Amino acid sequence: MKSLLNVTKLTKTYGNIKACNNITFELYPGQVLGIVGESGSGKSTLLNSIGNNLLIDSGEVIYVNQKNQVLNIKQIPESQHRKLTKTEWGFVRQNPRDGLRMNVTAGANIAERLLDVGVRHYGNIRQEAAYWLEQVEIDTNRMDDFPHTFSGGMQQRLQLARVLVTKPRLIFMDEPTGGLDVSVQARLLDLLRSLVRNLNLSVILVTHDLGVVRLLAHRLLVMKNGSIVESGLTDRVLDDPQHFYTQQLVSATLVP
Amino acid sequence: MTQTKSTNNQPNASTESGFNFAYLDEQTKRSLRRAILKAVAIPGHQIPFSSREMPMSYGWGTGGIQVTASVIGKPDTLKVIDQGADDTTNAVNIRRFFAKVCGINTTEKTSEATLIQTRHRIPETPLKEGQTIVYQVPMPEPLFVIEPSRTEAAKMHALEEYGSMYVKLYEDITNFGHIATAYDYPVMVNERYLMKPSPIPRFDNPKMNNNPALQLFGAGREKRIYAVPPYTKVKSLDFQDYPFNIEKWDNKACKFCGSTDSYLDEVVTDNQGTRMWICSDTDYCHHQQKSGIDS
C-alpha cells in the first residue's frame, strides 16, 4: 500500500529552541497516528508544520492527493495549500473557537466548507449539513442555533461535521478531547472511532492522554524536546515501552 | 470625461482664481489617474491611492470628489445626485464646487451629462457610451463583514476565496427566508473580483451589468479606487434556488409621473400618516411627467 503522507527530516526552530528536530514518519490511508509527549515537546508545532503552512527550517512533506498526484507540500503555491486545507484536509482544534465561527449558526459553519468549494444550492447545502449533524449525533433541530449555545462536546462534534462535509482524507486533531468531562470524552472517542473506520479517514492525533491514543491510534510517536524518542504500534509502545522517557510516561498514567 | 481632454488645463476666466483647475494640483490628479487606469485594467479590484484633504469632510464623498476632479475636463457637463435627487444639499454643494473650480457646465438631465457623480443611486435613464459615473463609497471592502483583517482580505481576493461571503447570504435565507441585504449588495465583477457597489439599493444592481458607461468608485477615508469598465459583466451574488431579485412595489406607481418601473421612495404627507410613493430619481420623474403631457 502506498503512503498518504511522508514526512522526512522535518526541522523547525524558534530562535534557539528546536521545536521539531529531524522528524521522519509516514502515514497510510485509513491509519490513525497518535503523537504523545509532554507539554512543549513540539506536538502542535509538528502538526502546524504539516497542515498549517508554518514555515519550516528544513525537511520535506510529501502528500499524495485524491488525483494521485504527489505534492511537495512545502513547495506548492499557497493557493493550492489553502485549497487542500479546505477540501481534502481538515483540522479539529482543542479550542472550538479556533475551529468554528462562533458568530454564525451551526448550519452555516458546516455550509462554509461547501461554499468554499463552490456549491451554490441552498437546499442541497441544508441537506448535507443535516446529514453530517446526524452523523456526529447532533439533533438536526439545532442546525439554526449558534455554536455558543452548544456544550463543549457538541462544539467538538460540530467541528467534526464541518470538516467531514467535504469528505476529507486526512484530518489533523490537536487535543480534540482536551477540556471535556470524562463521560463526554468517552462519547466523542466512540464517535471518532466509528467515523474513522466507516469513512476510511487518516488521522494525525495529538494528545497527551495515553487513554485516547490507546483507543484510537494504530501507531504512536513519542516526542520529547522536539525529537521522536520512540515509535511503533500503539499497543507495543504502551505495553512494552523501550525508551526510558516512554516508560516514565506510561507509568505516570493509569492506562485503561 | 471626453476624448479631447487636455491634461494641462489652465484656469480660465470663469474659474475661481487661486485654485488649480478642479481644485487638485496636476501632480495629484496624475497620481489619481494612474490609480484609475490600474482600476480599469483590473475590473472590481481595489487600488490604493493617497487620499487628499478636500474642503469638505469624509461623509460628503471626498473619494468620489477626488475621482471626479481627476477625470473632469473643460468640455464636460457634470450632473451630481444624492439619493437620486439633484437638489439635495450634498448634491448642490458638490455641483457648485465643481462649477466654481472648473468653470464647467452642469446639468440635471442624465442624458446631457458626460460625467455623473452619485451617492446611493444609479439614474433610471440608461447610461450611454462615453458617459462616466462616479460613485461615492463609504466602505469599499466587501469581505470586511467576515474578515476584519485587511491583509487576510487581500489574500482572499488574490486567491479568489469568496466562499465565506456566501455564509452571510446563507444566514439571511435561514433567518428571513430570503436574502435580506437591501443596499450595497455584493457583486462579482468580470467573474473575478468581489465588489461592493456602494450603498445603492439592490434595485440598481442589474444596471451595473454590461453598462456602456465607465463606472468609477472612490472611497476617500479608506483610500481606495475601483472601476467597472464599459460592457463588463457584473453579477449579484445568489444561490441557484434563491436567485437574486430586485425590490418590487406591488400596485404602486409614482404619484407624480405614474411610473411603475422606477425606484420609489415612500413619503408620509401629513400627520394622519397618509403615504405616497414618488420616484427617487427626480430627473427621470420630470422627464416622465413631461412626456406624459406631450403625448
Ligand SMILES: Nc1ncnc2c1ncn2[C@@H]1O[C@H](COP(=O)(O)OP(=O)(O)OP(=O)(O)O)[C@@H](O)[C@H]1O
Ligand atoms: N510561536 C512560537 N514562538 C516561539 N516559540 C514557540 C512558538 N510556538 C511554540 N514554541 C516553542 O516550541 C516548543 C514546542 O511547542 P509546541 O506548542 O509545539 O508544544 P506541544 O507539544 O504542542 O505542547 P502542549 O502539549 O503544551 O500543547 C516549545 O518550547 C514552545 O515554547
Ligand SMILES: [Mg+2]
Ligand atoms: Mg500543543
Ligand SMILES: [Zn+2]
Ligand atoms: Zn415619478
